[in-house]
Amino acid sequence: xxxxxxxxxxxxxxxxxxxxxxxxxxxxxxxxxxxxxxxxxxxxxxxxxxxxxxxxxxxxxxxxxxxxxxxxxxxxxxxxxxxxxxxxxxxxxxxxxxxxxxxxxxxxxxxxxxxxxxxxxxxxxxxxxxxxxxxxxxxxxxxxxxxxxxxxxxxxxxxxxxxxxxxxxxxxxxxxxxxxxxxxxxxxxxxxxxxxxxxxxxxxxxxxxxxxxxxxxxxxxxxxxxxxxxxxxxxxxxxxxxxxxxxxxxxxxxxxxxxxxxxxxxxxxxxxxxxxxxxxxxxxxxxxx
Numbered sequence: 001x002x003x004x005x006x007x008x009x010x011x012x013x014x015x016x017x018x019x020x021x022x023x024x025x026x027x028x029x030x031x032x033x034x035x036x037x038x039x040x041x042x043x044x045x046x047x048x049x050x051x052x053x054x055x056x057x058x059x060x061x062x063x064x065x066x067x068x069x070x071x072x073x074x075x076x077x078x079x080x081x082x083x084x085x086x087x088x089x090x091x092x093x094x095x096x097x098x099x100x101x102x103x104x105x106x107x108x109x110x111x112x113x114x115x116x117x118x119x120x121x122x123x124x125x126x127x128x129x130x131x132x133x134x135x136x137x138x139x140x141x142x143x144x145x146x147x148x149x150x151x152x153x154x155x156x157x158x159x160x161x162x163x164x165x166x167x168x169x170x171x172x173x174x175x176x177x178x179x180x181x182x183x184x185x186x187x188x189x190x191x192x193x194x195x196x197x198x199x200x201x202x203x204x205x206x207x208x209x210x211x212x213x214x215x216x217x218x219x220x221x222x223x224x225x226x227x228x229x230x231x232x233x234x235x236x237x238x239x240x241x242x243x244x245x246x247x248x249x250x251x252x253x254x255x256x257x258x259x260x261x262x263x264x265x266x267x268x269x270x271x272x273x274x275x276x277x278x279x280x281x282x283x284x285x286x287x288x289x
Contacts, residue, residue, distance in 0.1 A: 034061055035069060035186055038212035042136045047117050047215045047285050049124060049133035052207045060208040066189040071114040071134060073198040076176040083171040086149040091164035093156045098149045108142035108176035114184055116200040116288040123217040123284050132202060133215055134184075135287060144173060200288065217284040227251065230269070233277035234258060 038048055053060050083105065089095050117135040121127050149169075151157060159165045187193050193201055231243045231251055239254040255273070259266040264273050 032186055034209075034211055035184065038134075039184055044112065044136055044138055047119060047123075047133050047135040048212045049119055049131055049215050050204065050209045050212045051124065051127060051131050053210050055208045057208065057210065059211060061211060062208050063204055063206055066203070066205045066207075068187040068189060068191065068193055069134075069202050069204070070185045070187060070193055070195070071116060071200040071202070072183045072185065072196075073113050074111040074139070074178060074182045075180040076108065077179050079175055079177065081173050081175050083146055083173055084148065085146065085169040085171050087151070087157055088159045088168040089151070089166040090156050090158050090162045091166045092162050093153075095151070095156060095166060097153070098151045101148045101150050103146050103148060105144045105146055105173060106141055107144060107173060109178065110138050110141040111178055111181065113137055113139050113182045116202060118286040118288060119215045120217070120282075120284040123215040132288075133285075134202065135285065136182075137287070142176065146171060215285065229279055230255065230274075230277065233279060237277070 034050070042048060055062075086098075113136075115135045115137055117133045119131050119133045121130050124131060189203070189205070195201060226245070227247045228243055228245045230247075231241055231245075234241050234251075234254050235243065237258065239258060241250055241254045244251070252268075255269070256266050258264070258277075259273055262276055264270075264276060
């Protein structure tokens with residue numbers, strides 16, 4: 001049976017499809033608005049995150065279908081430049097009198113770059129796991145120090161009236177010109193995104209999320225190792241303990257006993273204890289290269 005536009009079934013399907021498409025469009029707009037806010041309000045050297053939250057969390061943003069964001073590094077044009085270390089000289093004259101000039105050649109200006117980051121749970125409120133985020137960093141400028149020679153007497157530079165010319169001494173350097181600044185691009189979840197060198201992809205799945213927020217850490221560097229590392233180290237030291245991955249009561253008791261046995265401060269997980277266990281400090285925010 002063919003359905004006419006007046007059919008109640010047709011109208012119901014049409015309305016449902018319209019509402020679905022409208023909600024999908026709104027969800028995509030929310031994603032873009034959230035991402036645009038991150039890009040427009042971000043500051044150099046700061047790290048930002050978004051994590052899943054309960055639907056009733058104030059300010060929660062619903063991602064109905066999810067999306068992907070691609071972090072693109074700045075793009076440079078490479079070219080070569082010729083630096084005159086010493087000019088051509090009249091070899092019939094004394095060429096030993098000159099001054100040394102030191103010059104810093106800036107080969108590449110510093111540029112901002114979006115980088116992926118692993119953020120410790122200590123930097124994010126109300127979460128028990130580390131999460132992935134993004135960080136806006138300034139790349140260091142590339143430079144080279146060169147020493148050029150300056151000859152104060154003009155006649156020594158006269159290479160027309162001599163039968164002996166000392167050729168100029170040249171240096172070829174590679175320079176970088178910024179063509180495109182760093183950027184973040186938004187892609188549907190089902191789109192196959194091709195990654196070029198230096199690009200990273202972060203996937204945001206369906207669910208409710210907090211707006212992109214700054215990750216604020218209590219310390220610049222802090223010992224926040226996986227509990228399994230502590231348990232493994234204690235077991236290796238001869239303490240009877242199961243490797244559970246949880247900071248449970250048996251782990252706490254064995255850690256305290258280890259501290260007492262080695263005259264260490266019995267203040268839970270601390271720097272001295274971790275050092276004695278051979279566990280290296282870990283940064284709260286790890287930049288992913």
